[in-house]
Amino acid sequence: MPELPEVENVRRGLSALITGKTVAAVGTDWEKILVGGLAAFNQALHGATVVAIDRRGKYLLLRFDNDLTLVSHLRMEGKYQLVPDTDLPHDRFVHVWFTFTDGSELRYHDMRKFGRMRLTDTGTESQVVAGLAKMGPEPTEADFAAAAFYQAVHKRRAPIKAVILDQTVVAGVGNIYADETLWESKLNPAQPANTLTRRETNRLHDAIIATLSRATDMGGTSVHTFVDATGRRGGFQEQLHVYDREGTPCDRCGTTIVKTKVGQRGTHFCPHCQPLRKRELA
Known part of the structure; x- marks a missing residue:
């Protein structure tokens, strides 16, 4: 999509x-x-x-x-x-x-x-x-407030990936960029949202803004059929760290990227860089 x-x-x-x-x-x-x-x-x-x-x-x-x-x-x-x-x-x-x-x-x-x-x-x-x-804020410095994002995250017990896919929390994030921003943030996609610390939530907030901005500047991601209105493919697929890269080494630590499902969505992550942390629910 x-x-x-x-x-x-x-x-x-x-x-x-x-x-x-x-x-x-x-x-x-x-x-x-x-x-x-x-x-x-x-x-x-x-x-x-x-x-x-x-x-x-x-x-x-x-x-x-x-x-x-x-x-x-x-x-x-x-x-x-x-x-x-x-x-x-x-x-x-x-x-x-x-x-x-x-x-x-x-x-x-x-x-x-x-x-x-x-x-x-x-x-x-x-x-x-x-x-x-019901759409949430655009993922920009001007519109996407870190404090409000933290409050939204801590109301949810769902996996953090499901939360950032929710368009009422932040606009525009889909499966590709959810996987990528969670890798950038060193967060496990299945981590219950309300167990994240403020520092982790802020790190994810910043990664969402930076990753979507960079992908936009590179014309988007053409891992499947996407082309823009002029027929050009995007270039961000050359910078993907986890999405569609199961079985390949993590760019950060060399551990093999795995694919699983979170909320019925195909999900890619590094089990070493993105461990599921056992914490009490907030």
Whole structure:
């Protein structure tokens, strides 16, 4: 699933490619992706011009000059591609397309068809989209307060990996970056959250900010199918320490990286650097 660094890179690419373009028509061969239906999208967006593209967590927010916002969640496999000519054939995974008045076309590819798009009045996104209503702070120095993070962590008995995957605690962290930030913090993914010390929680807080920022700057992680809106793969996969590296030596201590499950999610960690510590629950 695209996580915050990947979605941010899609946003940057789309901003350069489609800002200022005007929609002539919307098409689909899988209407379930368009919440509210194709007719509603065509009625709302015909003649509307893209004025900006924002992001909140893993959601893209396409802003139009008629005060509407298209909220797009890529889910597992969603990706966008701009083609210069509508005559270019669709591949079998193109399920939504936005034809612009200049003849170009924005195509939404989704192998699993899990992605969703929804139209809202601009400024009401969090009232309409449940995932936005409860979303936690962005993982930046300005928005993500260490003290509030410590309080949120210490209310939970769940494994710390499950807690940082919870989008109400911090926005944008998915499976890849949860594993990586926990390795950076020397914390076991299964460690009960409310047994972490303040120092450990602060270390994890800082690792989340630093790792997601670095991954964003490197174009995201392309361990599976991710490419940005210009078709470029990310570069952060070259710096992964544990994710998808089971059976290889830890970059820090040489111990073999193992894969297990935490909260039904495939989880990678170093058993030496990230021991599960027996502590009394807080």
